[in-house]
Amino acid sequence: MKSRIKLIICTLCLFFITTAARPLESNAAIPILEIVKAVTKKVIKAIDLGIQRLQNKTIWLQNAQKQLENTLSKLKLDEISNWTKKQQDLYKGYYEELQKVKSIITYYQRIKEITSKQTRLINQYERAWNLLRQDSHFSSSELQYMQKVYQGILEESMKNIDQVFFILESFTTQMSDLKRLEIINQAADQIDENYDDLMLFNKQNVLMSLQRAKTSSDAQKVKQFYGIP
Numbered sequence: 001m002k003s004r005i006k007l008i009i010c011t012l013c014l015f016f017i018t019t020a021a022r023p024l025e026s027n028a029a030i031p032i033l034e035i036v037k038a039v040t041k042k043v044i045k046a047i048d049l050g051i052q053r054l055q056n057k058t059i060w061l062q063n064a065q066k067q068l069e070n071t072l073s074k075l076k077l078d079e080i081s082n083w084t085k086k087q088q089d090l091y092k093g094y095y096e097e098l099q100k101v102k103s104i105i106t107y108y109q110r111i112k113e114i115t116s117k118q119t120r121l122i123n124q125y126e127r128a129w130n131l132l133r134q135d136s137h138f139s140s141s142e143l144q145y146m147q148k149v150y151q152g153i154l155e156e157s158m159k160n161i162d163q164v165f166f167i168l169e170s171f172t173t174q175m176s177d178l179k180r181l182e183i184i185n186q187a188a189d190q191i192d193e194n195y196d197d198l199m200l201f202n203k204q205n206v207l208m209s210l211q212r213a214k215t216s217s218d219a220q221k222v223k224q225f226y227g228i229p
Helices: 002-018 032-074 081-132 140-170 177-211 216-226
Strands: none
Touching: 032 081, 032 140, 081 140, 081 177, 140 177, 177 216
């Protein structure tokens, strides 16, 4: 993916250099954006709901474990050893379940961090694209090329979201922690890669606009327009 994006970016930069700026025409927003935004929101909602349920379960298990712990501390083990053994087994079951729930919560939090970066990718794209479409230094044809690059990045981000969904579903299947962690790290790396591609492309576009500024006053306006200090 990264090499493909880099190739497109280089091609686009060459196109910018060899093409004179023409009057800006209106360009529609990339259609896949709304799909990416909707699915990302769905993932975030599922994560928040999952964490809430697990936290409630944690509280219940902790309370049950505490009650059993208090009961066991008051028992005369030599008099009612059989009954105590059952309670000890129950306590052990609560403890193991509690540890499992806490482990899953940790995974959920990690997945939430990954999804948050996906949200930042969407926000960075929207901000950049809205500004670029208003920048008179770019022609309609150039904006169409930009749109293709952004489209590619957003399509790749959809694959990342699918990966996150797969991780969420893994909590209902028999998957080892090692395998789950491997998938989580892979998804994180892919989202980082797409985010870096997007930020690099945004930066190159702004730089190109600055290079096309004919006067220092025009360059200052470009900096103000894109919020560059």
